[in-house]
Amino acid sequence: MIGPMATTGKAGSRDPLAPYRGRVGSNLRDRLTWALQLAQRPAETITPGDLENLRYEMAAALEAGGHKTESVESPRIPDAEEAQAIHARLKDFFEKLLEEEEIPLDGSLRKQVYKLNRGSGKWERWELGTPNSVDALLEQLIPPYGHLIRECEAPRALGKGERCGVWFVAKRDWQTFCSARCNNRAGAQAFREKKKEKEQKNRRRQKRRRSATSRPSSSRGARRPAASRPPSDLPGRPLPTAAGPARKRRDSSRKVASSYGPRPDSTAPN
Numbered sequence: 124m125i126g127p128m129a130t131t132g133k134a135g136s137r138d139p140l141a142p143y144r145g146r147v148g149s150n151l152r153d154r155l156t157w158a159l160q161l162a163q164r165p166a167e168t169i170t171p172g173d174l175e176n177l178r179y180e181m182a183a184a185l186e187a188g189g190h191k192t193e194s195v196e197s198p199r200i201p202d203a204e205e206a207q208a209i210h211a212r213l214k215d216f217f218e219k220l221l222e223e224e225e226i227p228l229d230g231s232l233r234k235q236v237y238k239l240n241r242g243s244g245k246w247e248r249w250e251l252g253t254p255n256s257v258d259a260l261l262e263q264l265i266p267p268y269g270h271l272i273r274e275c276e277a278p279r280a281l282g283k284g285e286r287c288g289v290w291f292v293a294k295r296d297w298q299t300f301c302s303a304r305c306n307n308r309a310g311a312q313a314f315r316e317k318k319k320e321k322e323q324k325n326r327r328r329q330k331r332r333r334s335a336t337s338r339p340s341s342s343r344g345a346r347r348p349a350a351s352r353p354p355s356d357l358p359g360r361p362l363p364t365a366a367g368p369a370r371k372r373r374d375s376s377r378k379v380a381s382s383y384g385p386r387p388d389s390t391a392p393n
C-alpha cells in the first residue's frame with residue numbers, strides 16, 4: 124500500500140503517513156478541498172481499497188490540523204468503521220453549512236482547563252479530551268474559508284435542467300462556478316436564455332402593434348398627444364394666407380441692405 128512517495132517522508136519508509144500528506148494538501152484551502160471532495164463521494168463507490176487509503180488520508184489531515192500528539196510516534200489511524208463514520212459526518216456537516224444552518228458538534232469531548240505550568244510558573248489554557256474527528260479536521264478550515272464553500276450552480280453537461288452540484292472553495296468571493304468549463308457552460312446558457320427572452324419580448328411587441336392597428340380610428344385619435352396634432356388646432360397663430368409666400372420673397376431681397384445699416388424706407392418709430 125505504501126507507494127514510491129514513502130521514501131520522501133521524514134522518517135523514510137517507517138512513516139506510514141508520508142505518501143498521504145500530499146493528497147490532503149499542503150495548505151488550508153487545499154485541505155478543505157480534500158474534505159469537500161471526500162464528503163461528496165457516494166459511500167457506495169468507496170471500495171475496501173479506497174477505504175484503506177482514506178484511513179491514512181484522514182490521519183494525515185488530522186496530523187496537519189495539529190492533532191498529532193499521539194500520531195508523531197505512532198499515528199492514530201482511524202479504523203475502517205470510524206473512517207466510514209467520519210465520511211458520513213463530513214457530508215452532513217457540509218450540507219448543513221451550505222444551508223446556512225447551525226452545525227452541532229456531537230460527541231465532542233473537549234474540556235478547557237487552566238493549568239499552572241510549574242516550570243515557567245505561569246498559568247496556561249489547556250484543552251483536554253478527545254474532539255469529534257470532524258471538528259478536529261475542520262476547526263482550522265471553517266473560520267477562514269467556510270464562507271467560500273459553494274455548490275456549483277452551472278447546468279450539467281448533458282443533464283436536462285440538472286445542476287453540476289460540485290462543492291468547492293471559491294478563490295474569489297464572486298466565484299459561483301466550480302471550474303472554467305462550468306463557467307463557460309453557464310455563460311452559454313445565460314446567453315441563450317437572454318436571446319430567448321428578447322425574442323419573446325419582440326413577439327409580444329409585434330402582437331401589441333398588430334392589435335393596435337386593428338383598433339377603431341376614433342380611439343386612436345383621442346390618445347394622440349397635443350404636439351402631433353395638425354397646425355390648425357394650435358391657438359394663437361394666424362393661418363397662412365395666399366399672399367404670404369410672395370411677400371416673403373420680396374422681403375429677403377431687402378434684407379441684404381438692412382444687415383449693413385438702417386433700411387432707407389424704414390417706417391419704424393425711433
Ligand SMILES: [Zn+2]
Pocket residue numbers: 275276277287288289300301302305
Ligand atoms: Zn461545476
